[in-house]
């Protein structure tokens with residue numbers, strides 16, 4: 001994943017990059033596997049190859065269970081490295097662990113939320129195998145930055161590094177545009193919405209998908225100080241665009257499977273990725289639907305976030321290498 005090169009800005013040029021999120025192809029060596037998710041990623045890869053973007057941003061959830069299985073991180077890294085354009089990735093919760101909570105949520109006992117909290121171990125594993133947890137670079141006069149917003153509020157060493165890095169962005173030289181990539185959305189409906197209650201069944205998903213206060217407000221201030229004009233997130237698997245305080249918030253489509261299809265009347269959970277054209281007038285995201293959405297095919301294992309007692313590796317279709325037995 002070599003970095004995209006910085007170059008002198010030119011005001012008349014038009015070019016494009018691509019963004020894909022929530023690939024989650026999974027692994028037949030795992031306790032669960034859905035062949036359709038792998039098939040959808042293969043379809044997206046073919047379309048990306050024919051599109052030929054200057055670079056690709058992967059908006060988190062590169063893996064189905066990379067937070068448990070380092071081999072999934074290694075395999076997707078190899079796939080992304082084989083693409084003929086540079087790739088820059090931000091971590092997702094399936095790669096590293098979830099936003100922190102100190103209590104079990106409304107989906108207990110099906111889901112034990114504190115057990116899913118992101119850890120330093122999983123973050124450092126992502127950094128070692130895939131790439132830096134946060135990064136920023138300028139390409140053709142446009143700044144691109146990416147980070148894992150869910151470290152906010154964790155108290156992990158990675159949180160202090162995140163804030164230092166984020167707030168430094170505002171002190172860097174201004175580019176023509178600034179695009180920020182994260183896996184979690186900063187908010188579901190509005191930056192001023194309340195912190196959702198994880199213990200309430202009617203608020204669990206809102207809690208799961210966004211960032212809580214006071215971190216949300218601090219991140220938004222940092223975005224404004226750094227001149228962010230487009231913020232792109234994944235995780236929700238439903239496409240929608242909002243504009244607040246001059247920043248366009250683009251909730252990106254997923255590659256693997258749809259979610260939250262009925263949450264917003266104007267949301268679209270169709271699968272695909274995004275081509276973002278950079279023109280003298282600004283940044284223009286265009287949804288590229290998958291040419292073919294794989295129908296559900298027989299797979300195995302549980303969905304969601306199953307506990308250790310529900311992870312049966314004897315179901316696996318392929319044998320795991322001895323060195324991979326470190327989950």
Ligand SMILES: [Fe+2]
Nearest residue numbers: 061092093235
């Ligand atoms: Fe996610």
